[in-house]
Amino acid sequence: MTESLQSGLLVEAFDAQLFRENAETVLSRLEKHVADLSIRGLELTDPARLRRAARALMTTERDRPAPFDEERLAAIVDLYIKTGIQVHSPGYMGRQFSGVVPLAGVIDFVSSVVNQPSSFYEAGQLPNVVERIMADELNRFIGWDPGTFAMITTSGGSLANLTALLAARNRAFPGVWARGSSELEGPARPAIAVGDDVHYSVARAAGILGIGEDRIVRLPLDAARRIDVARARPVLDAAERQGLNVFCLVASAGTTSVGAFDQLDELAVIARERDLWLHVDGAHGASLLVSDKLRPKLRGIDQVDSLAWDAHKMLFVPAPCTLLFYRDAKASLGAFRQTASYVFDEQQNIYTALDSGDKNFECTKRPMIMTLWTLWAIYGQALFAEKIEYLCQLTQDAYALVEKQPDFETVHVPEANIMCFRYRPDWLEEKDVAAFQVAIRDRIKGGGNFFISKVDVDGVAALRVVMMNHQVTTEHFQMLLGEIRKAGQEK
């Protein structure tokens, strides 16, 4: 009989009591991690050394101890936490990764153990139902007709952008899905217009979809690093004259580099004039919609065709949790088409009507919405609005501080929680400015107290802070400025 095959190893690994012990080991460490508000940046380890440390933690079959080696697990978790980006520390100002609301991590723990894939209603009923609820909750801030819009979840902003562009491509070139490239041939070549600061995933999408990265039409930016609406039309006209058929316009709600918000209402006019699909990469900035105060930054959002929104950025849940909204639900069906009898039932019923496998890239998909919905169910909009408003205000205050320093320069007025600036002491020569910022960034990282990033603005490197952690205050930012000055004196 097969059941006799089950060895002690399997019994141990699936033992509920051991599961509790393992979880307690981990929980005590995570609790300490969440409570630790010390100022710390990054401890960058030589990969070869870290590799040896990791190898040393691996059991060889021969010496696997019984009972379970709880010490080994503890050592693994300690090493994992210690060598990562410290998103919960006030020293963390470097990237768009979120210091998650701890409860979201707890719900994600449930998802990891119960393992309900959510592309199909029957496999994860609650995730599929609350996906619809969250769609309605968030659409209150967008303002589409509740009966005709659609939302799907997917694994990251890059995939959401790709999915939307796929839907746009298939709408503009209906034969391309089945017959391929030949359908993209015509009097003019397909092309996508983007703001010059658009996320790299959009240009990539053109490469992936057979449109070609060279067919990206880059629209110039204005002084605020938004798409320059006045200059957009002539550039689009020129593209047409050069034999391009622009079918889609991608705007950003919160560019990655400086957090600029394109003027969606004005771009929507252009899109209507030219019958372009208007997609908004709101991976970073769409979350401002949940704040009554900050919502006007996305004026015109109700007139766009699609919107990518990373909940794992400014809605503070574990990555990935990306929402892709379509103004017209029918358009969401256009991204993919296929048949597969083992997953797609031939006839829809009340259950399969909630399936999303035909609308997203993933077949097996994590029930990512559960973290967001649970926070929303328990804390409501207020938690998110308060944190986002705090972070944006903090960034304004940090900007005001930089403005006051004679040896620093600002490079833009922050619209959200991202600010780029440069350290330019008077002895610094113009030609060295860019390399100096990179060196400063590296020294700050090496210093271990703060984690900041760098980005090129107008072709010249700048320092960049992204305020994702409400434990950060202006005092911490002042400390950072002090560290930058100190780092600038190192040679």
Next chain:
Amino acid sequence: MTESLQSGLLVEAFDAQLFRENAETVLSRLEKHVADLSIRGLELTDPARLRRAARALMTTERDRPAPFDEERLAAIVDLYIKTGIQVHSPGYMGRQFSGVVPLAGVIDFVSSVVNQPSSFYEAGQLPNVVERIMADELNRFIGWDPGTFAMITTSGGSLANLTALLAARNRAFPGVWARGSSELEGPARPAIAVGDDVHYSVARAAGILGIGEDRIVRLPLDAARRIDVARARPVLDAAERQGLNVFCLVASAGTTSVGAFDQLDELAVIARERDLWLHVDGAHGASLLVSDKLRPKLRGIDQVDSLAWDAHKMLFVPAPCTLLFYRDAKASLGAFRQTASYVFDEQQNIYTALDSGDKNFECTKRPMIMTLWTLWAIYGQALFAEKIEYLCQLTQDAYALVEKQPDFETVHVPEANIMCFRYRPDWLEEKDVAAFQVAIRDRIKGGGNFFISKVDVDGVAALRVVMMNHQVTTEHFQMLLGEIRKAGQEK
């Protein structure tokens, strides 16, 4: 000062003590869930009713109670667990979703709280290092040159297949990334050859990449539902005569429908003859590589160009955790090309050499490897090999049982842990066979004890079991046969 903006809501939501209480609430429920070995299938709920239940659990801002409402959280988790697929129950035989090793869920909990995105070394150092370790560990079973192969992780098998096909397309048509469709034009149209039972994501990939779903060349299957090698060459010849340029051949190691393994060694000969990229969709079956006994099913794996392998299927970790292997590391760089100063450093150093953002779809990527590596570090290969061997043996035993029943028919000899069969009592008319299987599947689902699936085999619906849970024994399968007979008598 900005710090005064922090309200009680944020303080509460990030409180470490509350985090512990929330986690304890959840843990006690998960412990019970893991320990519950009762036989249960699916409790399918009317979505409208479930939606009302979920809505009832949501706080309105006005009445949000203080302190934290632990009861509400408990009710959410209870509803979540109860309405999902019961992967830990012996009644679960329906899909390829894994009943995860509980420790993997515990490690995933760490990932959810520390939130280290792993596309970049600096953000998640340990995940990036152990990704290399796991690549080496698993390559022991593949057998490539340790110095020149590559492995990336990505969010699901569909994406892994798409990534590999993208690399294959770009290798065959070097100009397509930049210049798009026009580069796919030539004397012959690009096409992809697949086994007729290939996963739907492969045909989809052709639609996505601008190749066209119609350019999928379907190779006929043999009696074991593998690609029929003898008939493959003539079909490929015919495709060429019809003006197609087949550049890639996709084989399956464990088809989704019946778990058939294509003969990789023989297909590799064909691929070499015609300079085709040979990709293997091993999402389901690549895990057999870790068993010394079952590894021969994948004979020839060392001669393929790329392999997609879902660890969230038969390596029993939470979804998603997909591994994509390339025989030639250089090929892995060909899938995407872009520049973006804020994420890709211009000059590689020992740290950025481990970055994977330029090789996978995701910019923000979950450190999915941590669950697999931790299990491997603590339990080694043995845990996986034992469980997989048990599941495959169980499926053989179930097959032997079905063979003995006069009123059932088998439709293939199971090669792994998937078996399709039909219930055909003597009174059943030929024309009703297909509809009857679907009705049986639905009644079994409705009965609430077992969860099985259905799939079309040779165009006719069949019942399908996938043995993913080592708590299932032949006794359980016999009970299932009894339930099927009972369900067949309902009218």
